[in-house]
Amino acid sequence: MEPTNEDYTYRAGDIVYVFYRNPHTQDVANIQEAAVVNNPENPNELAVFLYETYYPLTNEMAVYSTEEEAEQAYHHYFGGI
Template sequence: MEISNDLSNEMAQYQAGDIVYVFYRNPHTQDVANIQEAAVVNNPDNPGELALFLYETYYPLTNELAVYSSEVEAKEAYQHYFEGM
């Protein structure tokens, strides 16, 4: 329970207009992931919710996404999860 509350609080820190960094998997090569810049926007499909705008597509901003406030933070996580294997 505590973890989900922490994640909910983490998602609440973002506002429309913020630039964040996410891991993006190539849809054609699922074993390849890159760090990609995305914009936090108001979700056009669900007013009152936020979404990530990435590659001309809206993705709901949920706790299921690994979202980082800075590129440095994203690179550190990437190295931990993908290069440390």
């Protein structure tokens, strides 16, 4: 079974949008484009590849299928871009 996030099923090769916090400035978050890929550590799972790092794709991760959806959520949670 492929992981789902909200009501969308992701597949390897999809481009998604996530919130990324700067590790040097924790109070800054940005919308970042990322790729859905096969998890190299577990081929039966998907991961989000972002900044040369694989993050397991789970329902706990806020992932948006369009940049517009990500911007709306960002504005809602962080007060604007």
